[in-house]
């Protein structure tokens with residue numbers, strides 16, 4: 001009979017070991033997809049609307065108790081759908097864009113090293129955008145979940161950044177959330193963002209969500 005904690009843990013592990021391998025667990029995504037959507041809803045439409053929409057998405061447990069670890073990506077999918085089902089289309093897009101802006105800010109503050117935040121804005125945008133693409137690729141789980149992220153930059157004086165997410169789980173028509181995440185990051189670190197285009201979208205039947213940002217030189 002094991003007497004140590006480890007021994008007891010082993011005992012439970014053996015007892016709980018399934019006879020067949022478990023099904024593949026649901027994909028995970030960073031909690032900011034939930035947290036910042038709650039912040040945006042409260043700021044733009046009031047805490048009452050936020051509560052209503054979280055409850056409609058089956059996420060009432062997060063009201064006042066935000067998630068602090070990776071979450072099942074089906075949760076923000078349900079939340080984005082509830083935002084769209086509850087609010088008029090333009091207001092839903094405004095909320096999702098604001099949530100994306102806040103998520104981009106979070107990534108900027110917490111996932112981009114301070115030294116990179118200091119140096120990137122001082123570099124020509126053709127170079128800083130290439131460095132930023134490779135930096136955010138390492139944290140793609142925060143905005144892509146189970147989707148597969150790829151980014152590339154063409155041109156040097158007026159670079160065009162192309163960011164693609166295959167099978168984007170969080171796609172909503174035109175993807176205002178993703179557009180705002182990327183705009184916040186590139187505008188902060190790589191100079192002026194002249195335009196943001198979402199040329200392909202999984203929510204409209206495409207295999208990829210493709211966001212293109214045109215950067216102008218820093219004046």
Ligand SMILES: [Zn+2]
Pocket residue numbers: 168171172173174175198200201202203208209210
């Ligand atoms: Zn899209």
